[in-house]
Amino acid sequence: MKRMTKQRMAILKSLSDSKRPLYVEEILSKAAEEAPKINLSTVYRTIRALVEEEKISLIELPGEKSCYEISNKGHHHYFLCDGCSEIYVLNKCPKGLADMIPEGFNLMGHSITLNGFCLECNG
Ligand SMILES: [Zn+2]
Numbered sequence: 342m343k344r345m346t347k348q349r350m351a352i353l354k355s356l357s358d359s360k361r362p363l364y365v366e367e368i369l370s371k372a373a374e375e376a377p378k379i380n381l382s383t384v385y386r387t388i389r390a391l392v393e394e395e396k397i398s399l400i401e402l403p404g405e406k407s408c409y410e411i412s413n414k415g416h417h418h419y420f421l422c423d424g425c426s427e428i429y430v431l432n433k434c435p436k437g438l439a440d441m442i443p444e445g446f447n448l449m450g451h452s453i454t455l456n457g458f459c460l461e462c463n464g
């Protein structure tokens with residue numbers, strides 16, 4: 342049980358230290374720095390539990406593998422690099438989206454993912 346807690350904390354730490362959402366493989370390699378005995382099935386199992394507890398959130402971007410980020414990071418958007426599949430967090434939000442919807446509709450939220458090439462892939 343003690344080791345489980347250590348692995349769980351390693352997973353949470355890797356996600357809270359990261360400035361962007363992480364793919365499962367990335368969570369595994371980062372968590373392994375803290376908990377060397379961790380393996381992929383433990384990561385999957387722990388991630389599922391953490392999502393259920395709403396400590397982390399599943400992010401599903403079009404055409405990409407699932408990735409995860411720590412919950413409560415506030416409203417934000419993503420830039421997905423078509424070259425290296427890195428996900429960048431954008432803290433800006435477009436204004437005027439409510440103008441797009443027909444009159445009488447009630448806008449409750451939006452999710453926007455931009456894509457293109459990051460600085461490295463563009464160079
Ligand atoms: Zn890139």
Ligand SMILES: [Zn+2]
Pocket residue numbers: 416417418433434435451
């Ligand atoms: Zn927004």
